[in-house]
Structures are given as C-alpha cells and as structure tokens.
Amino acid sequence: GAGVSQSPSNKVTEKGKDVELRCDPISGHTALYWYRQSLGQGLEFLIYFQGNSAPDKSGLPSDRFSAERTGGSVSTLTIQRTQQEDSAVYLCASSLTPGPGGEYFGPGTRLTVT
C-alpha cells in the first residue's frame, strides 16, 4: 500500500542548472497534480494531468518549467536554468478520480537554488 512517492526528497542546485523532480503516483490513479509551496507565495498549482487528455499547464510560472507524464504513471517536473526564486517545496498528488478533493499528496521535494 505505497502512497505517492517523490524523489529526491532534497535537492540543492546552483543557479542556472537544470533539475528534474520525480513523482511516482499511486498505481491506477489517473489524475496527477504538481503544486509548489514557497514562503513568499504559499501553495500554488502548477500543472494537472488527467489520463490521456492534454495537461492543464496554466499554473506553470514560466517557460523554464515543464512536466511530462509517461505511460500515465510516473511524472517528471523539469526546471531549466534554475533561479533562486525557484527554491520551494514541490508537491505531487494523485487521485483516482478527476478533480481535487480525493487526492493523495506526496511528501514533496525541497529544492534549494544557491
């Protein structure tokens, strides 16, 4: 009965480097979300995947951010040319049904950009 897992749990990177954050959702969950939690902005929606539909990318803050979900399971959030303001905890969640309210959140990846 594994829950949502995220890796790495902590990531320290230098400004300008690219990073990849991984999310393993609960098996069979068709919906997957990425959120960002930072001191200055609180919790922000980033992107939503639902089955084979086109993802809702409306929360991505810039074109340096992208995400993909392979085979309807694992998702990777990529941040290119990281900036210090990207420092935050990145949360992934998955749910069996579309829409919030039934999702399970992972423990997050804490990203620090130096």
Added chain:
Amino acid sequence: AQSVTQPDIHITVSEGASLELRCNYSYGATPYLFWYVQSPGQGLQLLLKYFSGDTLVQGIKGFEAEFKRSQSSFNLRKPSVHWSDAAEYFCAVLTGGGNKLTFGTGTQLKVEL
C-alpha cells in the same frame, strides 16, 4: 480573480479547548471549498470539502466546517483540540474549470498542553 483569505497566520489554543480557523473566499459562483492539514513531516491531507447541500460539513479527525454564503466564509471548527492537531491548516477553493485549487496562506496551529 478567485482568492482565499486566512486572516490568522498563527493560532495557539490549549488542549481540550475549542478551535475555529477562519477562511474567507472571493468567488463569483457557488464555490467548491476544501480544508487541508499539513502535519510536520507529512504530506497534505484532506480534512473535508463542500460542494453543495448541507452547509455544515463533517470531516475526519472530528473537524467540521460551515459554509456561510452571506459572509463568504468557510470556517473550520473542532470542539476539543488534541495535541496531535498541531499542524498547518489550509483553506482552498476550486477554480480553473475544476482542475486546480487556489489555497489560502495557511494558519499554523499550536496546541499548548
């Protein structure tokens, strides 16, 4: 734009005392509202949600919330707080065509023994 306001950044209560955490929303239509809890070292967990119907909603861990349209509020309550309730609590409203949540800034709850 839709928004959620949690006016109390920190709240301290004694164990066994009652609790009310405030949440106000700004949304044009009938809102779908949520409360989540984030305990230290743990992920966000849904406490309860309101979509329609009875305005008093029961959740897990003995929490309840009441939707008051006239006050644009969705306050979270618990009659008797336990030390294990110490955590950060987030109110959220569903926006963006049903795909995403807009969160409040959170209320950090401290429970004194």
